Amino acid sequence: MTMYEASASCPVVIDCGSSQTRAGMAVTGRHIRPAVEIPSVVGRRRTNVPPRNCWSQVDGLLDSGHPPSFGSDAVTLVLRGEPVRLTYPVNEGVYSDMESVGSLLEYVYQECLKVDPREHPLLLTEPVYNPASTRERATEMLFEELGIPSLNISVKEVAALVGTGWQDGIVVDAGEAMTSVVPISHGCVVTSGIRKLYLGGADLDVQLAERLAKRADHIRLTSTKDRLTLRQLKESICYCRPGWHDTDDDFDENGYCAGGEDSHITLPDGTTVDMADDKWKVPESLFHPHLLGIEGSGIGDMVVESIEDCPIDDKLKLYKKIMLAGEHF
Numbered sequence: 001m002t003m004y005e006a007s008a009s010c011p012v013v014i015d016c017g018s019s020q021t022r023a024g025m026a027v028t029g030r031h032i033r034p035a036v037e038i039p040s041v042v043g044r045r046r047t048n049v050p051p052r053n054c055w056s057q058v059d060g061l062l063d064s065g066h067p068p069s070f071g072s073d074a075v076t077l078v079l080r081g082e083p084v085r086l087t088y089p090v091n092e093g094v095y096s097d098m099e100s101v102g103s104l105l106e107y108v109y110q111e112c113l114k115v116d117p118r119e120h121p122l123l124l125t126e127p128v129y130n131p132a133s134t135r136e137r138a139t140e141m142l143f144e145e146l147g148i149p150s151l152n153i154s155v156k157e158v159a160a161l162v163g164t165g166w167q168d169g170i171v172v173d174a175g176e177a178m179t180s181v182v183p184i185s186h187g188c189v190v191t192s193g194i195r196k197l198y199l200g201g202a203d204l205d206v207q208l209a210e211r212l213a214k215r216a217d218h219i220r221l222t223s224t225k226d227r228l229t230l231r232q233l234k235e236s237i238c239y240c241r242p243g244w245h246d247t248d249d250d251f252d253e254n255g256y257c258a259g260g261e262d263s264h265i266t267l268p269d270g271t272t273v274d275m276a277d278d279k280w281k282v283p284e285s286l287f288h289p290h291l292l293g294i295e296g297s298g299i300g301d302m303v304v305e306s307i308e309d310c311p312i313d314d315k316l317k318l319y320k321k322i323m324l325a326g327e328h329f
Contacts, residue, residue: 011121012113014105015156016040018090018176019201019327021071023108025115026123036112042100043074043084070107075228092177093127093156095134102141109146118147125156128182128189129196155189157182160325168314169321170306172299175200176327179286181302185314193306197296199289201327204282205230207292208238211278216271229267234282237265241280 011026015034022034045066069077069084077084089100109117122142126135135153142148154162157171157180167187173180177200183193209230266272285291287298297305307318 011123011152012109012115012117013123013125013159014108015125015159016090016095016101016105017156017327018088018093021104021108023113025113025120036108038071038108038112039075040088040090040104041071041074042087042089042104043069043077044087046083046085068103070104070111079228093175094130095138098137098141101138102145105142106146118149120148121150121152122148123152123154123159125159126153128155128157128180128194155182157325158184158187158189161321161323162187164323166321166323168317169323170303170318171323171325172303173326174286174299174324176202179299179302179326181299181306183306183310183314183318185310185317190310190314193310195297195302195306197286197289197299197302199286199292199294201231201234203292204234204238204285207285208234208278208282211275211282212267212273215273215275215278233265233267237275237279238283239280240283240287 012023013026013034014023015021017040019040020037021040022037024033024035068074074084074086078086087097087100089095089097089104095101106117109115124138124142126138139151139153142151157173160173161167161169161171161184168185170181170183170193173182177198179197179200181193181195183190205227209226264272264274281291285294287300289296289298303322307315310318
């Protein structure tokens with residue numbers, strides 16, 4: 001980070017999501033990736049817990065003698081077998097544990113960005129459905145505990161769109177627990193067109209685990225380490241397959257596609273599994289929720305429904321700018 005980027009006039013931008021926290025300096029005239037991207041997690045050590053049980057929801061008192069760990073550091077401790085309880089203080093984009101959020105943001109300032117929060121204005125994102133009470137408590141925490149000089153809270157979809165230089169468009173935001181479609185006109189949310197699908201990255205992880213278990217009886221992906229492995233696996237092998245429902249492929253009695261591309265993968269323990277069509281059926285549920293038994297429209301139909309519920313003067317410009325955002329795009 002250059003001195004210019006860290007100058008006192010340069011605001012800090014933080015997007016604290018359910019899965020990932022992103023942060024960086026708002027540099028005028030430059031579109032850059034966040035300088036920081038860490039898991040939105042706080043780790044607290046437990047006492048009287050055998051290390052071998054660390055993957056489970058173990059019992060034991062929190063050890064106040066050890067400072068908490070954050071982000072990737074907390075995840076690493078769990079992967080090493082340390083008796084650490086992971087806390088996820090953001091739920092569906094909303095701060096559910098304000099104390100932990102404050103500690104996480106302090107860590108971002110001091111250890112990641114290495115700047116003094118008292119010297120930089122803050123642009124903080126929030127979900128479009130953020131309760132007013134949560135916003136008020138967050139504002140109080142930021143001013144009183146971190147000592148920020150000024151604050152601008154922006155709907156995260158608006159911030160994502162405006163950050164590209166656009167004032168009009170529709171943002172599809174795929175999060176950990178929810179996928180939102182938010183139309184924006186002249187930099188403001190068109191509330192009549194907001195659509196939400198309670199299906200996100202975590203649901204895809206669960207679906208992938210279930211399909212892997214059907215493929216190999218000995219696989220039981222339930223621990224913290226397993227969930228991290230699942231996410232990495234999903235991001236590396238899964239893809240969307242256009243027009244899959246129009247193909248003439250043969251399917252077996254379990255609904256798996258017969259033949260086609262090599263679909264074998266090797267798990268970290270060396271096990272080889274034939275994923276068949278699971279590699280594309282897992283993410284395809286975002287477009288066709290009925291594959292998971294969920295009623296409602298997929299994200300493609302949600303975009304159309306959202307735009308059609310907007311004022312007629314906004315529809316054309318919304319169709320011209322459809323933006324993908326969020327932790328799982």
